[in-house]
Amino acid sequence: MAHPRVLITGASGFIGGAIAERLAGRADVRSLTSHPAKNRFGDRVRSFPYDFDRPERMADAFSGVEVFVNSYYVRFNYGTATFERAVEQTRSLVARAREAGVRKIVHVSVSNADERSDLPYYCNKGRIERLVRECGLDHTILRPAIVVGPGDILLNNIAFFLRRLPVFTIFGGGKYRVQPMTVEAFADVAVEAVDGGHRNVTLPVAGPSDWVFLDMVRAVRAAVGSRALIVPAPAAIALAGLRVAGLLLGDVVLTSDEVKGLTREYLYAADPVRRGLDFGSWVEQPTVASMLGRRYEGELARHFRPAR
Structure with a gap:
């Protein structure tokens, strides 16, 4: 099956990297990352830097993209990297996607994300889910629990x-x-969503x-x-x-x-x-x-x- 042009946040990372590996060589894959120099895919994946201070500079990354795969978030507050800021930065990414004519967002969330949670990690994951659902684009929200594989923390x-x-x-x-799931299996589900499956749903995913x-x-x-x-x-x-x-x-x-x-x-x-x-x-x-x-x-x- 031919894959669409895809932009992935963090193809240099654990989950984003596994999804990029599944798609590289079969699709036009791009990555938005904090570390463009860490592109282990060579010319199979084009890397672009985040620029949240001047988001218009990310327009080239989104140009012609049909599916945006987003796993951008933080594990905890550290310096200027906070949950609140991650929500606003994701809002900026979604806005760039909408402006560029992206047709679908595949968003990586977490099991039991909930805006009502007293735990900031899960609360703000829930806030991001809502802005994805309300952005007006087709979407798939994937909710893994524990994803395991080479490079997981x-x-x-x-x-x-x-x-x-x-x-x-x-x-x-x-x-x-707990529900551990291999990163390869998770990437397979994400690719199904990229290819048009699991349309406009929030999907808990787990191992067998x-x-x-x-x-x-x-x-x-x-x-x-x-x-x-x-x-x-x-x-x-x-x-x-x-x-x-x-x-x-x-x-x-x-x-x-x-x-x-x-x-x-x-x-x-x-x-x-x-x-x-x-x-x-x-x-x-x-x-x-x-x-x-x-x-x-x-x-x-x-x-x-x-x-x-």
Whole structure:
């Protein structure tokens, strides 16, 4: 099938990169990114820089584009990168898309995004969903829970600590449900939306089975050959340990709001579209297990520090 001209935010990143990989070579793919120099696709993907101070300068990126794939957001407030600003910047991107004659937006959200949430991450994700729905263009809003694969932060860093520490603390009893999905499977659903499927819907997406977080951590431990003792701990104690780790690593490992979202089962949705390989089968593959946790994947290094 011939693909339309597509603009993707963050093709140098984890999810955007997986979608670009699926489309590159079969479509005219462009990327809007903070790090145009990090274009691993060569001439298969044209990179353009964000310019929110002068949004008219992004017109070339949108010129002739038929589908805009948006995964732009922030994990937490850091300096001038805030949830509020991410909402307004997304509003600017959507306006540029509408002005350029884009016919469809494929938006990457998160499970249980809700403007009424007391957690800013989920609240502002909900606000962005609304502006996408109300923009007047065809759209697909995809709501993954946990997306895993080469370069993901959460699972990789769980493996990183399991490989190095004798004790791994887990929030509460770890019995909250999660829905891991491979990044390749998620990219496949996104490409279906790019090709015209899933029109004007909000779609929870997940892997083929639900997991309890404790069991997911145990599966990672077994896959990487760790003997770490997994110990339930009150959230305050576990977060204190993560803050110390963050100071040593020069990063924000996990925020209190992310912990609340996890333990409240925000990373679980009823009746999602299910695709891809089961997490247990995926993580035990030798090629996956051998690469997980070999190095720490830092949010600040990835998004807030100059490319080298």
